[in-house]
Amino acid sequence: MTGDATLRRYAGYGMKRAFNAIQADVNAALAPLGLRMITFSTLAVIAENPGLRQSRLADILAMERPNLVVVVDELERAELISRQRPPEDRRAYALQLTLAGRRLLDKALAAVNAHERRMTAGLTEEERQALIRALARVEQNGRRDQDDPAELSCP
Amino acid sequence: MTGDATLRRYAGYGMKRAFNAIQADVNAALAPLGLRMITFSTLAVIAENPGLRQSRLADILAMERPNLVVVVDELERAELISRQRPPEDRRAYALQLTLAGRRLLDKALAAVNAHERRMTAGLTEEERQALIRALARVEQNGRRDQDDPAELSCP
DNA sequence: TATTGTTATACTCTATAACTATA
DNA sequence: TATAGTTATAGAGTATAACAATA
Structure with missing residues (x-):
């Protein structure tokens, strides 16, 4: 009686609905920490790759460089990460978690x-x-x- | 070397990435037909439930009523569906596929x-x-x- | 009073072009 | 000239409040 039997045969339809549920739940879980899905993911990847550059981070997270800027800005403003100019390439930034960032990430990992x-x-x-x-x-x-x-297709 | 091993342990992270791929591919597959994911889904549900009302359609597709209005407008303008006032409730619309809508949906189903x-x-x-x-x-x-x-949790 | 469809609006996520400063 | 980061902007998708017509 649900009315969407045709669509239920497709993995993509189920994935959209399941992902909507996931996103709502994880954002609710992270909100008390002042984080959301994308800021949590960014913290986790920086923690795993200290000194990471923004463009490489964007590659890893499969997002566009311009969209990452505002996320990194937000995390830096909250003093959860630091941007440092590496002497060998003064165009780039090396990203690192602060102590507060590491502590918050640990709490966020438990929540996630x-x-x-x-x-x-x-x-x-x-x-x-x-x-x-x-x-x-x-x-x-x-x-x-x-x-x-x-x-x-398939030969 | 991917740098996201922490996140790869979560179904939610994989789902976000997989769904982005799904959405890009299905929209590319539907674009030649003038459709996208949401208009295809709407056609499929109306086909399965002739005479459906917009608020029930929104329930089935798990979306808000206001956001559905523009989708139904678009499909009606393309003459793929019709809105008819049922005599027993003149607030509502009964939605149906037109012949062109049925034919386009068949092509879209093959593409999907x-x-x-x-x-x-x-x-x-x-x-x-x-x-x-x-x-x-x-x-x-x-x-x-x-x-x-x-x-x-779990008892 | 409640419901159907609608309008207006806002917020997030995503995508692209063009700029700056370095290399 | 090419790359790293940035700015500005536009397009989707999603969410809520409030309204008119009807029940």
Whole structure:
């Protein structure tokens, strides 16, 4: 009686609906920390890659450089990260977490871990891993089609 | 070397990236037909529920009524659907596909089927079905948490 | 009083072109 | 000339409040 049986056959439709739920839940979980999905992700990637440059960070997060600027500005203003000019290339910035940033990220990771458990409740750990693997495959299929826009069905 | 190993452990991160790929691919597949994801979905739901009202359509597609208005306007202007006043409730509109709408939807379904095959290439049919099931579960977990905003870990 | 569709509005995310300062 | 970061801007998608017509 839901009325969308046609669309329910597609992974993309389910993904849109599931992602909307994920986004709402993770943003609610991060809001008490003053973070949202994109600022949390940015902190996590900088923590994993100290000294990272903004353009490389944008590559990793698959977002455009201009859109990252405002995020980095926001995190710097909140004193969660620092921008330092490396002497060998004075065009760039090396990004690092501050102590406050590291502490907040630890709290955020706990909140996001709880969020992940909540949203994947009812799946076994094997099913959760299979979901993550399937999503990575879909992403990869999209990346391949970007390089080769022609249809390459299967020979 | 990707630099996002921390985030890759979360289904939500993979879902954001996979959905971006899905959206780009499906919109590219539908553009030659003058459609995009939301107009395609709207056509598909109206086809499945002839005489549907806009507020019920918004419920099914999990979107706000005001945002649907512009979509229905666009489809009506393109003469793909018709709005008819039902005599028993002259506030509402009964939505139906036109013949052109039915024909275009058939073409769009073929394009979206090809898109789905492309994006889930490398998954077995069982894995694809498991992906769809897992996404529905995540969506449902989000819906439950909306009703009960408190954390309900596991007893 | 409540509901259907609508208007207006605002906020986020995303995408592109063009600028500056360095290399 | 090319690259790193930036500015400005425009387009989607999404959310809420308030209104007119009808129930």
